[in-house]
Amino acid sequence: MKDILIITNYFPPETGAASNRIFHLAEGLQKHNFKVSVITPLPNYPRGKVFKDYKGRFKVYSLENSISIYRLWIYANNSKNKLLRLIAMLSYSFSLIWFFLWNKIPKTVIVQSPPLLVAFISMIFLRSKKRKLILNVSDLWPIAGLELGALKKNFSYSLLEKIELFNYKHADLVLGQSEEILSHVRSLFSKKEIFLYRNYPDFDAPEISEKPIQTGKLKMVYAGLLGIAQGIYKLCQELNYTYIQFHIYGAGSEQQKIENLISNNPKHDIVYHGEVTRQELHKKLLNYDLTIIPLLNRIYGSVPSKIFEYARLGIPMVYFGGGEGEKLIEKFNLGWVAQSGNYNDLNKVLSQINPSEVNSNIRKEIQQTAFENFNFNSQLKLLIDKI
Known part of the structure; x- marks a missing residue:
């Protein structure tokens, strides 16, 4: 049985595409005879507040469907204030560093990106010739931030670009959820090993039943x-x-x-x-x-x-x-x-x-x-x- 660690910002009981994507990946690997561990913040998304059952906790460990889940402290915040959001990311990053220092890390690690800062901390602390780092890229930051109007081309943007390049450079394998992501990575590192990993769901599909012809709105x-x-x-x-x-x-x-x-x-x-x-x-x-x-x-x-x-x-x-x-x-x-x-x-x-x-x-x-x-x-x- 091969050990594998997944580092992510989103995981159930949080809802949304990011949470579902990582949950299915973890569950799928576990079913294929991997010993899976997940590091994630205390649940807080999308409300920006730690969920009731986890309030007042510094860390929570649980074993769910044979998957070891480590939920770490975060200063939860979904404010539009960029400084507060940065503090939130830094708080989880510090929790990650603390975890890396005091726990044995498997030889294979999947790191979710974005957020870039969390991925950067993982890459910089877990680099090793004996370890395989897999970067799972679901959105292209900082480009996406620029297109959304959340970022402007300034010193901060240039810094995020450098962090993005660092993450790609030190990843042994880059997973991209779109062909556009893989094309972007390939344009920066032509020899980088890449893999198209779409966000396919894994659930029992319902049987389509016959319905009367729709009328009206x-x-x-x-x-x-x-x-x-x-x-x-x-x-x-x-x-x-x-x-x-x-x-x-x-x-x-x-x-x-x-x-x-x-x-x-x-x-x-x-x-x-x-x-x-x-x-x-x-x-x-x-x-x-x-x-x-x-x-x-x-x-x-x-x-x-x-x-x-x-x-x-x-x-x-x-x-x-x-x-x-x-x-x-x-x-x-x-x-x-x-x-x-x-x-x-x-x-x-x-x-x-x-x-x-x-x-x-x-x-x-x-x-x-x-x-x-x-x-x-x-x-x-x-x-x-x-x-």
Whole structure:
């Protein structure tokens, strides 16, 4: 049995794509006879506060499904203040250093990036000719920060670029969740070993049941983080509710603004349902005609994992984010694409969707496409050959 350590900022009971991605990776490796350990902060995402069951703790160890989980102290904060967010990252980094100094570290380590600083601390402290460091890159920072408007090209940005280069340089293998990420790494280090590791989900897919032909408004749903990058608040303002009823699940920094918008604009056909567990969400999503996957701005390297999750559920999608994600929707006929950032085009696309199109036949086709092309276990086996 081979020991392997995963270092991540996100892990259940936290919700969201990042948490699910790492959980499935850990669980998958454990099922393939790896002895898996995970280091992660005390649960705090996306609320920016340590969850109730973990408050007042400096560290928590648990053994869950034969996976050893070390939850370390963090100064939890989701403030827009960059200094406070930096302090939060530094606090977890100090906890990591303390852990590295007092614990035996396996010969194989997977490090999640971003955040860059946490990955940097891991790379600089765990470098060894006898250890294999695998960098799992889910978003390209600092480029993504620049495109989101969270960063500007200044001294801080240049420093983050140097940290990014350091991380790639000292990784023995770089996993990228998109072809764009791998192209970026290859442009910097042409001989670096790379591997495309998509965010494929691993859950029992539901059987698609027959439904009566839909009439009236389309029931469209969004489920996920209500943050700046997703732009759900602006989406709520711009949608034409003549054709759709919009349902929202999730939490995040824009939640209060969205709730206020709903209260002040009763003519907007929006229903906010709050947060639910992932298992419960999967059941609820099956009741909607289609789902929307939006990004406020096109982010180079980003491919929302929702594409693969919704495909496995058999849910038609409207993609509104551009880039590689848009190409996947078109290539595999998973739904409709609207021009990124163009709300007029989005409303036009929605107005042209015939309710009878979103039937059980298209759902079965989408689900079958997922089974054939987005297989978690097949991908994991290829990764294990690289480890």
